[in-house]
Each structure stands twice: as C-alpha cells, then as structure tokens.
Amino acid sequence: MSALTSTTTSTGTAVREPSGRLRVNLATVFTVLVALGIGYVGVSYLFAPEQTASGFGMPVWPRGEAADFLTVKGVRDVVSGLVPLALLLTGHRRALGWALLAESVTPFGDATTILLHHGSTATAFGVHAATAVFVVVTAALLLTERRAGNGRN
Incomplete structure (x- = not known):
C-alpha cells in the first residue's frame, strides 16, 4: 500500500500528500520527541x-546562589514536556495542536x-529557532488531521 494518496484541488490539479495514517503517526512521533526533548532539558536544569x-x-x-533562578527554567521546561504528553495520552489531539502552537x-x-x-547566533537559530x-x-x-467519520479537518 502506498504511503501517498492523490487529492484533486479545486483547480483540478492532482496533489500528492501523505496518507492520513502516516500524518497521524508523524504527528505522534514528533509530539513525543518535542515532549521528551524539552522534558530532558528541564531535568538537566534541575540537576545541573x-x-x-x-x-x-x-x-x-x-553563578552561585543567583544560579538558583535556573531552577525556574527547569520547572518550566519539565511542564512544557508534560502538557503535550498529557494531551497525547488522553487523545485530545486538536487541543494538543493548539497547545504546541502556543508552546512554540x-x-x-x-x-x-x-x-x-x-549571545550565540548559531545557537539562537540552530537550536531555538529550529526547535x-x-x-x-x-x-x-495535528491541527490539519482529518477527523474520523466526517472526512473534514
């Protein structure tokens, strides 16, 4: 079975797009990567x-006692990882899409x-903007997934 399906646009042009299942799987894997990635960063800020x-x-x-403020960043990042996981695990995929858009x-x-x-331009673009x-x-x-049953977004 092909991972691509053909859709005809209103202008009659055929467009190849990933199948619905592939899109859902990609969105799920990407969500887990986002959540675990930022969660790991948060834990790192808490412990080091x-x-x-x-x-x-x-x-x-x-540095020193002033660095205790970095714990705030660690907690923020852990929560930023937990929210998408909670929405993913409870099946609230549309809310998950909006939450990730807000988290971006x-x-x-x-x-x-x-x-x-x-600061470092390379890190600003290569890490933060890319993320x-x-x-x-x-x-x-997530926000463009087709809803089961009605064939619409």
Whole structure:
C-alpha cells in the first residue's frame, strides 16, 4: 500500500500528500520527541543548572546562589514536556495542536532573547529557532488531521 494518496484541488490539479495514517503517526512521533526533548532539558536544569545553562546561547549566566533562578527554567521546561504528553495520552489531539502552537512561542522567544543580548547566533537559530519551527510543524500536522467519520479537518 502506498504511503501517498492523490487529492484533486479545486483547480483540478492532482496533489500528492501523505496518507492520513502516516500524518497521524508523524504527528505522534514528533509530539513525543518535542515532549521528551524539552522534558530532558528541564531535568538537566534541575540537576545541573550551571552546566546546562552554558549551552543555552547567552553570553553570561548567573553563578552561585543567583544560579538558583535556573531552577525556574527547569520547572518550566519539565511542564512544557508534560502538557503535550498529557494531551497525547488522553487523545485530545486538536487541543494538543493548539497547545504546541502556543508552546512554540517559548523557543522563538528564547532565540530572540539570545540575539537581543548578543549571545550565540548559531545557537539562537540552530537550536531555538529550529526547535520552534519543528514545534510549529508538529502543531500544523495535528491541527490539519482529518477527523474520523466526517472526512473534514
């Protein structure tokens, strides 16, 4: 069986697109990658905040007792991983798509903050902006899934 199906647009043009099952599987795998990835980052900030922060892309991070603030980032990132997993496990795929779209603001904001504070351009784009785009793509896959039974989005 082919993983691609052919759809005819309103202009009569045939378009090849991934089958519904493949889209659902990709959205699911991408969601798990997003959730586990940010969850791992969060746990890293909780257990090794100063070492983890050095890879974020900012030119300077707080040290000593001031680094305790990085725990806040760790908790935020763990929660950012738990929310998509909870929505995925309960089958709320449309809400999951909207939640991921909202969560994409975080890595876009991180990239912008790094650039505004003269941090690593490579990390801003290569890690944070790329992550944001991946999260948006995942959200788009979820939000454009066909609903069972009615054949509509």
